[in-house]
Amino acid sequence: MVASMTTTAAKAGWKEWVGLAVLVLPVLLVSMDLSVLFFALPLLSQDLTPTGSQLLWIVDIYGFFLAGLLITMGSLGDRIGRKRLLMLGALAFGGASVLAAYSTSAEMLIAARALLGLGGATLAPSTLSLLRNMFHDDAQRRTAIGVWTGAFSGGLAIGPIIAGALLEFFWWGSVFLINVPVMVLLLVLGALLLPEYKDPNPGRFDLLSALLSMVAVLSIIYGVKQIAEDGVTTTSLVAIGAGALVGLVFVIRQIRMTHPLIDPSLFRRGAFTGSIVANTMVTFAAAGLGMLAVQYLQVVLGISPFRAALWMLPTMLGTIVGVTLASLLAKRIRPGYVIGLGLLIGAAGFALVSQVQVGSSVVALLTGYIVVTLGLGLVIALATDLIVAAAPPERAGAAAALSETASEFGGALGIATLGSVAIAVYRERMSTRIPEQLTGEAAEASGATLGGAVAVAEQAPAGVKGPLLENAFASFTEGFHFAAYLSTGVLVLMAVLVVVLLRRMRMPQSAGPS
Numbered sequence: 001m002v003a004s005m006t007t008t009a010a011k012a013g014w015k016e017w018v019g020l021a022v023l024v025l026p027v028l029l030v031s032m033d034l035s036v037l038f039f040a041l042p043l044l045s046q047d048l049t050p051t052g053s054q055l056l057w058i059v060d061i062y063g064f065f066l067a068g069l070l071i072t073m074g075s076l077g078d079r080i081g082r083k084r085l086l087m088l089g090a091l092a093f094g095g096a097s098v099l100a101a102y103s104t105s106a107e108m109l110i111a112a113r114a115l116l117g118l119g120g121a122t123l124a125p126s127t128l129s130l131l132r133n134m135f136h137d138d139a140q141r142r143t144a145i146g147v148w149t150g151a152f153s154g155g156l157a158i159g160p161i162i163a164g165a166l167l168e169f170f171w172w173g174s175v176f177l178i179n180v181p182v183m184v185l186l187l188v189l190g191a192l193l194l195p196e197y198k199d200p201n202p203g204r205f206d207l208l209s210a211l212l213s214m215v216a217v218l219s220i221i222y223g224v225k226q227i228a229e230d231g232v233t234t235t236s237l238v239a240i241g242a243g244a245l246v247g248l249v250f251v252i253r254q255i256r257m258t259h260p261l262i263d264p265s266l267f268r269r270g271a272f273t274g275s276i277v278a279n280t281m282v283t284f285a286a287a288g289l290g291m292l293a294v295q296y297l298q299v300v301l302g303i304s305p306f307r308a309a310l311w312m313l314p315t316m317l318g319t320i321v322g323v324t325l326a327s328l329l330a331k332r333i334r335p336g337y338v339i340g341l342g343l344l345i346g347a348a349g350f351a352l353v354s355q356v357q358v359g360s361s362v363v364a365l366l367t368g369y370i371v372v373t374l375g376l377g378l379v380i381a382l383a384t385d386l387i388v389a390a391a392p393p394e395r396a397g398a399a400a401a402l403s404e405t406a407s408e409f410g411g412a413l414g415i416a417t418l419g420s421v422a423i424a425v426y427r428e429r430m431s432t433r434i435p436e437q438l439t440g441e442a443a444e445a446s447g448a449t450l451g452g453a454v455a456v457a458e459q460a461p462a463g464v465k466g467p468l469l470e471n472a473f474a475s476f477t478e479g480f481h482f483a484a485y486l487s488t489g490v491l492v493l494m495a496v497l498v499v500v501l502l503r504r505m506r507m508p509q510s511a512g513p514s
Contacts, residue, residue, distance in 0.1 A: 016134045019193040020144050023130060024151040025182050026090065026123040030066070031152045032162065040163055043172040050106035057110050060225060065117025066124075067408035068218040072210040074125035074402070075261045079205055082126045082133075083196040087187060089122025094183035101173030112176075124152075124404045132388050133197045142330060145388065146323040146381040150316075161313065164306035209261040212250040217405060219243030224413050227420055262402065271335070272390040274501035275383035276406050278339050281494045282346060282379045283410035285487040286372065288418025289350065292480050293365060299450055300473045301362060311362055318370040322377020335382055336502025342378025343495035347488045349375060354484035358473045375491075386502075421486060422479035426450065429475035437464050450476045 044050075050058060077085040096115035103109035128148060135141035166174045223239030254260035266272045297308040322342065329338045352368030387403045430447040438446060438456065445452035446468060453472035457465045 011137050011140065015193055018189075019134055019195075020131070020147060022186060022189045022193055023127040024147060025186055026086070026093070027127050027148055027151045028158070029093070029179050029182055030120040030123050032158060040167060040172040040175050043167065044109070047172065048103065048106045048109060050109075054106040054110065058106065058113060061110055062113045062117045062120070063408065064218055064221060065114050066120045067221055067405060068214040069118060069121035070125055070405045070408065071213045071217070071262060071402065073121045074129065074404075075210075076205065077122070077126050077129060081196050082130050083190065083194050085122050086126040086130070086194070087190060089119045089126060090183045090186045090190070091119075093119030093123060094180050097176045097179035097183070100176040103173070116176075128384070128388060128403070130194060130197070133195060139327070139331065141389070142327045142381070142385050145385045146327050149377070149381045149384055150320055150323050158313075161306070161309045164309060204259060206253075206257065206259075206261055209250060209253055209257070212246055212253065213261060216243045216247035216250055217409065219246065221409065224417070225415070227417075232420070266390065266402075269390050270501045270504075271386045274336065274498050275339070275386040275390070276402065277501075278343065278379050278383045278494060278498050279387070279403060280406040280410035280413075281490060282343070282376050282383075283407045284414035284417070285346065285350065285491055286376055286414070287411035288414030289353065289372070289483060289487055291415050291419060292422055292483055293353070293369060295450065296356070296365065296477070296480055297362065299454060300358060300476060303362065311366065312369075314366060315369050315373045318373030319377040322374045322379075323381040324377075325374075326378045326381040329378075330382055334503065335386060336499050336504075339379050339382055339502065340495040340499040342375045342382070343491045343498065344375070345378065346372050346375030347491035347495070349373075350484045350487040350491065354481045354488070356477070356480070358470075358477050418483040418486065422476070422483045423449065425479035425482045426475045429478055430471065433471035433475060435464050435467050435471075437461075438468070446472065 044058075045055065073085065073089075093116060096112050096119055100109055100112035100116060103112055128145070131141065131144050131148060135144045162178070163175045166178070219239045220243035223236045223243060226233060226236035226239065251264070254262055255264050267276075294308060294312070297303045297311060303311065322345075326338060326342070329341075349368050349371030352371055353365065354368075356365050356368070384403055426449070427447055430453070434443050434446050438460070442456045442460075446456045447453075450472055453468060457468045457472075460468060
């Protein structure tokens with residue numbers, strides 16, 4: 001009898017699938033904490049009385065630390081063990097949540113949010129890289145990563161809703177305290193169900209590389225966020241330039257090292273590079289338009305924040321359908337074409353969003369946005385799987401961290417770029433639409449931002465208020481349209497690029513018995 005020349009990849013059992021459910025918990029919380037604070041800001045502002053600068057740091061520092069430390073923590077997990085790092089991260093995240101909930105000053109809350117970012121940076125890449133070792137069958141791994149992707153995307157949408165519900169009955173700290181029982185559950189079940197894995201030959205951990213990666217990412221993201229808030233300034237350009245220079249030094253160092261923090265050879269693989277680019281661009285478009293869509297719902301359509309969050313909840317359906325379709329189509333169609341299709345569907349959704357008007361119903365916006373999330377679900381699930389699968393198992397932590405860093409960077413860049421474009425269009429349109437009765441500071445505030453126009457309208461006479469709001473809403477909607485057009489074009493170009501990079505690649509299929 002001739003021995004079989006093919007092997008069957010081990011199928012995951014009940015323990016792995018229950019382990020997946022355990023890993024979904026921290027992913028959900030990490031993404032929720034990016035948005036859960038929005039509704040609590042008015043209440044904590046009354047309690048802690050932060051300055052304007054402190055309030056911005058309370059909101060932003062979590063995302064800064066999360067993005068800046070992902071690469072370091074992903075590589076560290078490969079070295080000390082991904083399960084061990086996950087457990088340490090759960091302790092840090094739970095402890096920081098308690099500190100944040102019971103903060104007695106703005107400074108204390110900022111420090112607690114920084115610690116939350118540190119804990120989150122250990123959780124996200126650890127969960128994704130552990131999936132690489134728990135699910136060896138390709139089809140099962142794609143399904144598991146699809147669930148992981150849905151949890152991360154869902155957390156962003158669920159965060160404001162949970163926060164709104166909690167704040168109906170409890171104080172602002174409750175939005176942080178809900179993290180604690182989940183982290184306790186992760187520590188107990190994770191110890192029983194999750195496997196340990198680390199690189200058997202990791203080499204020395206390079207602290208200088210870790211510092212360089214953090215400074216590069218933080219500087220660039222800080223710069224693009226400053227552009228989103230204040231427009232192009234010397235500070236923002238210096239921050240971006242310094243970050244790019246430090247990033248170049250980091251890359252050169254990785255190329256020369258025997259045991260780099262990130263293996264540069266990964267980027268020679270078309271699957272890896274193409275998937276990183278796709279991940280970055282879809283979060284660029286989604287985050288930038290998402291910010292503008294929420295403003296459109298709340299200010300132009302006059303929907304309360306909690307109701308606006310509820311209206312956005314159906315968009316999760318598009319993500320779920322997209323993730324499911326990605327897993328099914330990948331069995332029959334080359335991944336480059338599936339990702340390209342997802343990008344084109346997302347572009348079509350943004351084209352629909354560009355048609356909403358000041359008097360449109362909320363359904364018009366949501367229809368386009370559901371099409372957007374359908375396309376993004378196709379892209380993110382498959383691109384994330386390709387990124388993790390393209391890396392050797394011992395480097396899965398670093399690869400997962402790069403995937404998450406690309407998403408964070410794309411989101412920050414999208415908010416800054418598309419937000420700046422929308423504001424520029426708003427200011428250009430309003431320059432000729434401000435009622436003649438408004439002069440001085442009132443006219444300047446109305447022409448600068450939609451929020452400024454609304455604030456001025458509240459104090460303006462009845463004969464001025466109506467025309468001012470009408471013109472401001474029209475100008476903002478035109479800026480919204482322009483950002484949607486830009487997103488459409490970006491996704492179409494990315495679809496072409498990704499198909500070119502991945503057109504010859506086939507999805508790996510686990511071999512069956514001969």
